[in-house]
Amino acid sequence: MKILITNDDGIRAPGLRVLADWAAALGEVVVCAPSCQQSGKSHAITIGQPFRILPSDAVPGAEAYEIDGTPVDCVRYALIGLGRRFDLVLSGVNRGYNAGDDIVFSGTVGAAMEAARMEQNAIALSASPADTPENFARQLPKVYDFLISRKLFDRCRLFNVNIPPEPRGILWTRQGGTCYTDEFVPKGDGLYAQEGECRYLKTDDPSLDTGALAAGYVSITPLTLTRTDFAVYDSFRSAEKL
Numbered sequence: 260m261k262i263l264i265t266n267d268d269g270i271r272a273p274g275l276r277v278l279a280d281w282a283a284a285l286g287e288v289v290v291c292a293p294s295c296q297q298s299g300k301s302h303a304i305t306i307g308q309p310f311r312i313l314p315s316d317a318v319p320g321a322e323a324y325e326i327d328g329t330p331v332d333c334v335r336y337a338l339i340g341l342g343r344r345f346d347l348v349l350s351g352v353n354r355g356y357n358a359g360d361d362i363v364f365s366g367t368v369g370a371a372m373e374a375a376r377m378e379q380n381a382i383a384l385s386a387s388p389a390d391t392p393e394n395f396a397r398q399l400p401k402v403y404d405f406l407i408s409r410k411l412f413d414r415c416r417l418f419n420v421n422i423p424p425e426p427r428g429i430l431w432t433r434q435g436g437t438c439y440t441d442e443f444v445p446k447g448d449g450l451y452a453q454e455g456e457c458r459y460l461k462t463d464d465p466s467l468d469t470g471a472l473a474a475g476y477v478s479i480t481p482l483t484l485t486r487t488d489f490a491v492y493d494s495f496r497s498a499e500k501l
């Protein structure tokens with residue numbers, strides 16, 4: 260089994276290390292990861308300028324490459340640059356949940372989505388920033404068994420997984436229920452920082468990823484690549500036929 264690993268927190272992120280350690284028991288691991296923090300880069304790629312890609316010894320026991328690019332650049336280097344194919348692409352484990360609206364911005368999800376777009380089975384993994392890598396690593400085999408035992412990759416290429424501390428179990432979820440207290444904070448000299456806190460709404464609904472996390476469950480959400488609004492598309496198409 261061939262496994263590609265990336266992580267938008269960078270090649271030295273503790274969440275990448277525990278993921279690579281666990282995946283080594285499943286098969287042959289290749290790591291392509293950014294040289295520095297790339298959170299919030301979503302599906303961005305680096306174009307119009309060259310960027311550095313170097314072999315790395317940052318991940319013991321794995322063939323690894325350190326890339327001065329985005330998380331999606333990393334997946335594209337593995338698939339296009341190296342010309343490899345993988346049985347599974349793992350992105351994470353991100354420091355901090357990617358639930359609800361986070362999925363739009365997440366580099367962790369973006370990397371997994373690019374892998375799925377290129378017809379690889381992919382899982383985006385995120386955990387509570389309050390949890391330790393050693394602790395959330397214990398949930399990785401349970402999440403993997405949940406997906407494999409149900410043959411879920413036969414039905415979907417891309418899953419978004421969030422792991423709370425000491426989970427009570429696993430829930431099948433849909434995306435929703437976040438909001439942010441975003442603001443642009445002036446820092447002087449024309450500099451601004453985007454700052455804000457994440458708030459979970461509807462935490463009493465465990466069918467939402469945010470609600471499942473609030474209730475203490477691992478959340479697994481199947482994701483699509485298309486952004487077509489099929490409800491509107493179908494209604495327009497029906498109306499045209501009238």
Ligand code: MN
Pocket residue numbers: 267268297298299353354366367
């Ligand atoms: Mn991140």
